[in-house]
Amino acid sequence: MxxxxxxxxxxxxxLVHEFGHFKAARSVGIxxxxxxxxxxxxxxxxxxxxxxxxxxxxxxxxFVRMEGEEEDVKSPTSFSTKTVWQRFVVVAAGAFMxxxxxxxxFIIIAFAYGINGTTVDIMDENSNEYEAGIRSGDKxxxxxxxxxxxxxxxxxxxxxxxxxxxxxxxxRDGQIKQYKIENNYRKLLGITSTIVDGKxxxxxxxxxxxxxxxxxxxxxxDKVIKINGQDVNTWDELIKQIDLVExxxxxxxxxxxxxxxxxxxxxxVEQISVRFNTQVEKSFVTALxxxxxxxxxxxxxxxxxxxxxISGQLGSETLGGPVMVISMVxxxxxxxxxxxLNLAAFISINLGFMNLLPIPALDGSKLVFLLVEKLRGxxxxxxxxxxxxxxxxxxxISFMLFITYKDILRLFRL
Numbered sequence: 001m002x003x004x005x006x007x008x009x010x011x012x013x014x015l016v017h018e019f020g021h022f023k024a025a026r027s028v029g030i031x032x033x034x035x036x037x038x039x040x041x042x043x044x045x046x047x048x049x050x051x052x053x054x055x056x057x058x059x060x061x062x063f064v065r066m067e068g069e070e071e072d073v074k075s076p077t078s079f080s081t082k083t084v085w086q087r088f089v090v091v092a093a094g095a096f097m098x099x100x101x102x103x104x105x106f107i108i109i110a111f112a113y114g115i116n117g118t119t120v121d122i123m124d125e126n127s128n129e130y131e132a133g134i135r136s137g138d139k140x141x142x143x144x145x146x147x148x149x150x151x152x153x154x155x156x157x158x159x160x161x162x163x164x165x166x167x168x169x170x171x172r173d174g175q176i177k178q179y180k181i182e183n184n185y186r187k188l189l190g191i192t193s194t195i196v197d198g199k200x201x202x203x204x205x206x207x208x209x210x211x212x213x214x215x216x217x218x219x220x221x222d223k224v225i226k227i228n229g230q231d232v233n234t235w236d237e238l239i240k241q242i243d244l245v246e247x248x249x250x251x252x253x254x255x256x257x258x259x260x261x262x263x264x265x266x267x268x269v270e271q272i273s274v275r276f277n278t279q280v281e282k283s284f285v286t287a288l289x290x291x292x293x294x295x296x297x298x299x300x301x302x303x304x305x306x307x308x309x310i311s312g313q314l315g316s317e318t319l320g321g322p323v324m325v326i327s328m329v330x331x332x333x334x335x336x337x338x339x340x341l342n343l344a345a346f347i348s349i350n351l352g353f354m355n356l357l358p359i360p361a362l363d364g365s366k367l368v369f370l371l372v373e374k375l376r377g378x379x380x381x382x383x384x385x386x387x388x389x390x391x392x393x394x395x396x397i398s399f400m401l402f403i404t405y406k407d408i409l410r411l412f413r414l
Contacts, residue, residue: 144168248267
């Protein structure tokens with residue numbers, strides 16, 4: 001099921017990406033020779049109005065083959081005879097459509113499931129927010145002076161802080177109040193609970209292949225029975241025991257795995273937590289604002305991640321290829337359609353962003369060549385550009401094989 005859902009998600013995202021190239025090319029009069037979904041051997045083909053529509057055996061990738069894109073063809077319908085701006089639009093259209101797809105998915109989620117606004121709903125009475133004076137029904141106007149329109153404005157502003165506190169401005173009964181609130185912290189093992197009859201249980205699975213729990217050996221279906229020797233019978237008891245652990249100290253987690261009792265040592269990671277939620281809204285304005293916010297936020301997140309990878313703040317263990325994505329989609333599918341749609345939107349943004357990087361063989365590199373052509377007043381010879389893209393393609397495939405190899409090692413815990 002994970003593979004089927006993953007193929008469907010990948011296929012839709014790639015279809016939308018290639019459709020962007022296809023429509024942009026047609027709009028400026030470029031002849032499209034082939035519109036393909038997938039790579040490798042041909043399993044289905046249909047020709048219509050001079051374009052071959054094909055489905056290929058390997059459900060990863062796809063392409064739009066345009067006249068004159070890879071070879072020096074001079075004709076009115078050739079890619080190479082169009083203006084720099086027209087070609088720029090055609091090349092950028094794929095990534096643009098990925099961002100549009102993400103926005104549309106977020107809008108569908110917002111209208112179908114609602115969006116958490118800024119009015120406080122349920123609150124943990126043991127939280128620092130409650131102690132500071134915030135109550136259910138308060139409308140949060142700003143966090144650290146930054147206006148809050150939706151839940152994401154609140155959550156991301158609090159959870160990304162470098163300081164140990166934050167300031168909140170709220171409206172209550174027509175009056176504006178300000179509070180200084182110390183951060184709440186929680187310790188995470190990187191496990192998710194199995195839901196039974198709508199209730200969380202101590203039967204768990206790793207949240208992902210990079211979590212401390214996964215690295216320590218936790219497997220899907222393990223039932224946690226003790227934390228540091230203390231019996232735990234509920235999810236809440238499990239969380240409370242983990243929170244009692246000193247910073248940077250290992251937790252002894254005892255699990256029942258199909259009748260076998262196993263002890264695992266796991267070092268939790270600490271994270272700022274927000275111990276209240278907000279009321280769900282379904283207004284048109286909130287839906288659009290939230291969807292646009294999420295799209296822009298994840299694009300910014302991609303920039304941040306690239307900078308952290310280059311600077312060494314993140315290591316190669318944080319990277320994942322198709323194997324990891326299939327695993328993530330599989331986990332999302334267990335949690336329902338909402339999780340799958342959210343993950344699909346994120347993957348779509350990821351694909352669009354990565355394609356815009358100035359790496360040979362990717363769309364971003366082609367855009368760089370077009371900018372160089374505009375600056376120097378003439379195109380770089382097609383054969384030279386082709387060599388650059390070919391070398392880049394070989395490097396990308398090698399890198400993909402390396403990432404896939406690491407994913408397999410993580411999957412089988414080798």
